[in-house]
Amino acid sequence: xxxxxxxxxxxxxDLALSPVLLQTLKEVGYEAPSPIQAACIxxxxxxxxxxxxxxxxxxxxxxxxxPLLERLDLTNHHPQVLVLTPTRELAIQVSEAFQNYAxxxxxxxxxxxxxxxxxxxxxxxxxxGAHVVVGTPGRVMDHLRRETLSLDNLRSVVLDEADxxxxxxxxxxxxxxxxxxxxxxxxxLFSATMPEPIRRVAHRHLRDPQEVKIQTRTATVATVDQRxxxxxxxxxxxxxxxxxxxxDMDAALVFVRTKTAATxxxxxxxxxxxxxxxxxxxxxxxxxxxxxxxxxxxxxxIVVATDVAARGLDVQRISHVINYDIPYDAEAYIHRIGRTxxxxxxxxxxxxxxxxxxxxxxxxxxxxxxxITPMQPPSQAVIAGHRLNRFKQKILDTLAAQELxxxxxxxxxxEQEQDISAQDIAAALAYLMQRERPLxxxxxxxxxxxxxxxxxxxxxxxxxxxxxxxRRERSKEAVDSEAMRYRLEVGHQHGxxxxxxxxxxxxxxxxxxxxxxxxxxxxxxxxVDLPAGMSAEIFEHLKKVxxxxxxxxxxxxxxxxxxxxxxxxxxxxxxxxxxxxxRVSRVxxxxxxxxxxxxxxxxxRETES
Ligand code: AMP
Numbered sequence: 282x283x284x285x286x287x288x289x290x291x292x293x294x295d296l297a298l299s300p301v302l303l304q305t306l307k308e309v310g311y312e313a314p315s316p317i318q319a320a321c322i323x324x325x326x327x328x329x330x331x332x333x334x335x336x337x338x339x340x341x342x343x344x345x346x347x348p349l350l351e352r353l354d355l356t357n358h359h360p361q362v363l364v365l366t367p368t369r370e371l372a373i374q375v376s377e378a379f380q381n382y383a384x385x386x387x388x389x390x391x392x393x394x395x396x397x398x399x400x401x402x403x404x405x406x407x408x409x410g411a412h413v414v415v416g417t418p419g420r421v422m423d424h425l426r427r428e429t430l431s432l433d434n435l436r437s438v439v440l441d442e443a444d445x446x447x448x449x450x451x452x453x454x455x456x457x458x459x460x461x462x463x464x465x466x467x468x469x470l471f472s473a474t475m476p477e478p479i480r481r482v483a484h485r486h487l488r489d490p491q492e493v494k495i496q497t498r499t500a501t502v503a504t505v506d507q508r509x510x511x512x513x514x515x516x517x518x519x520x521x522x523x524x525x526x527x528x529d530m531d532a533a534l535v536f537v538r539t540k541t542a543a544t545x546x547x548x549x550x551x552x553x554x555x556x557x558x559x560x561x562x563x564x565x566x567x568x569x570x571x572x573x574x575x576x577x578x579x580x581x582x583i584v585v586a587t588d589v590a591a592r593g594l595d596v597q598r599i600s601h602v603i604n605y606d607i608p609y610d611a612e613a614y615i616h617r618i619g620r621t622x623x624x625x626x627x628x629x630x631x632x633x634x635x636x637x638x639x640x641x642x643x644x645x646x647x648x649x650x651x652x653i654t655p656m657q658p659p660s661q662a663v664i665a666g667h668r669l670n671r672f673k674q675k676i677l678d679t680l681a682a683q684e685l686x687x688x689x690x691x692x693x694x695x696e697q698e699q700d701i702s703a704q705d706i707a708a709a710l711a712y713l714m715q716r717e718r719p720l721x722x723x724x725x726x727x728x729x730x731x732x733x734x735x736x737x738x739x740x741x742x743x744x745x746x747x748x749x750x751x752r753r754e755r756s757k758e759a760v761d762s763e764a765m766r767y768r769l770e771v772g773h774q775h776g777x778x779x780x781x782x783x784x785x786x787x788x789x790x791x792x793x794x795x796x797x798x799x800x801x802x803x804x805x806x807x808x809v810d811l812p813a814g815m816s817a818e819i820f821e822h823l824k825k826v827x828x829x830x831x832x833x834x835x836x837x838x839x840x841x842x843x844x845x846x847x848x849x850x851x852x853x854x855x856x857x858x859x860x861x862x863x864r865v866s867r868v869x870x871x872x873x874x875x876x877x878x879x880x881x882x883x884x885x886r887e888t889e890s
Contacts (some may be wrong), residue, residue: 297326304385309539310542315339317335317609318344320344321341321493324491325345325469330488331492334475334495336473336638337473337637338637342375349439353412355386361434362438363415363437363458364414364441366441367442369395373395377830381830390412392411392413394415398420403424418446432461433463439469440471444473470490495610497647500611500615504627505621513635513636514635515784522553523658530601531599531600533603534583534617535583535585537606544585557581559585560594562587573594579598585605596623602629602630608645611645618630766808767808767809768806768835768838771806771833774805775805775829782800798812
């Protein structure tokens with residue numbers, strides 16, 4: 282059995298992967314192979330059968346996709362790799378991963394096949410040819426019975442999440458499919474656990490398999506308060522923002538998996554007003570040292586880092602470690618949370634876990650012999666409460682530290698000249714100070730809004746007084762009369778849904794989902810109506826945002842007709858174009874803009890200085 286800890290491989294270059302795949306890994310921002318990748322890739326490249334004991338979150342998809350792509354014959358358009366997955370979601374996810382890693386392999390085709398998807402479409406794609414087929418057992422059996430899928434050219438089979446397939450009653454189907462594969466094919470079986478029926482399948486079909494298992498060493502961890510939040514994908518940014526608003530922090534270290542994510546997240550937090558830096562493997566030693574120095578001397582409060590770059594980091598003021606992306610294994614987790622709670626101080630570690638990654642959470646708990654408790658996401662009301670407390674404290678601090686006689690005089694003058702009370706003057710000043718950071722939760726706020734346009738300028742003035750139009754009514758009018766149509770380079774063929782698009786735009790551009798008007802999804806592109814006046818910054822950012830792995834590449838639809846009044850349209854319609862039947866979906870909800878969140882820790886320092 283291979284022990285991951287014994288593996289000397291620490292960089293992708295140590296693996297016999299071709300330059301084109303190494304280039305792709307650079308582009309996607311992977312810094313180093315995860316333990317399961319370091320252990321599996323050499324065996325799979327050598328053509329061995331393999332049993333990998335690994336759960337979601339360990340990087341197992343790349344552990345099999347990279348070596349199997351390396352072994353593909355791109356001139357042969359018959360399926361050479363078959364991946365069996367328990368669910369359609371996983372089939373799509375694995376297909377997307379293959380597509381992503383094969384971005385520089387000319388003519389590469391991967392095809393997901395699963396129940397519920399149109400047979401006609403699948404047949405058409407199968408006829409066109411695919412190097413890799415990723416499917417759920419039932420639908421793969423269907424195609425084998427109909428002889429619409431041939432396994433004659435198959436070189437490798439992957440059983441992904443075998444224990445899930447067992448749990449869902451597919452294990453006999455898997456057996457049936459394996460019996461119909463060529464005898465000389467390679468099999469890689471991945472499973473989080475190894476119950477007896479899985480061992481039996483392995484015994485029956487695998488030849489002299491290499492076994493790879495993550496050795497989870499138990500270890501005591503420092504006095505760190507450990508919590509988790511079940512949140513995934515694009516919602517993590519919002520979750521992080523809320524945490525930064527309510528947690529009483531000195532400095533935070535945020536862990537992500539890729540260099541790209543480290544840079545992007547740091548930029549996004551900077552844009553929200555946090556003093557933030559990043560640490561990743563592409564930075565020179567001098568730059569990294571500068572960031573660490575800045576963290577030490579309070580010039581930055583948040584550092585977004587990859588595991589490799591944060592190794593050995595020792596900064597006492599790190600009060601919080603946020604595991605934005607889940608670590609590959611318990612060892613990495615223990616190392617991460619060890620960056621807080623230094624020198625006997627109390628530390629807090631928060632872990633973002635997607636529902637599919639809950640297993641990894643349990644592995645970590647077992648290794649640390651400590652419970653990680655679920656945290657209650659702070660509500661808008663709680664966030665507003667924290668803001669109010671900080672606001673009050675700031676007033677007290679100012680009264681204690683500042684010479685204010687001139688300002689007392691000014692207030693006295695206003696009182697006398699205008700015949701208004703000091704309380705009214707204070708209320709107006711408090712409003713001016715906090716209008717971009719409301720002290721009332723939006724649900725209960727009675728603040729009047731201006732037209733919700735999306736330029737930064739108007740967004741920051743969202744709470745300025747205006748004519749007293751009820752918010753809902755006013756906002757609907759905004760989308761109807763001020764909407765503009767945009768084109769996105771993602772469509773049905775990429776698997777885009779209105780939810781994906783709303784999620785991406787809402788989370789990535791900070792545009793409230795209720796501003797997002799009609800969405801039409803076509804075969805290879807979509808259109809969406811957004812309020813006019815989007816800032817150049819948001820527009821540029823939206824070009825890079827991905828839905829289903831496709832950059833949106835947003836552009837304005839030249840000469841588009843005025844967006845139709847969304848409210849008067851049916852919820853979903855079907856229209857034809859260029860002979861293709863295109864589904865058209867609509868989402869039309871509007872309200873006032875999301876308010877700017879401002880950081881707790883930045884302000885804290887401002888108050889101190
Ligand atoms: P998986 O366990 O295969 O579901 O992968 C979990 C996540 O880890 C995916 O989002 C991958 O893109 C990411 N990932 C896989 N390998 C690496 C790596 N070597 N470096 C950074 N991220 C990775």
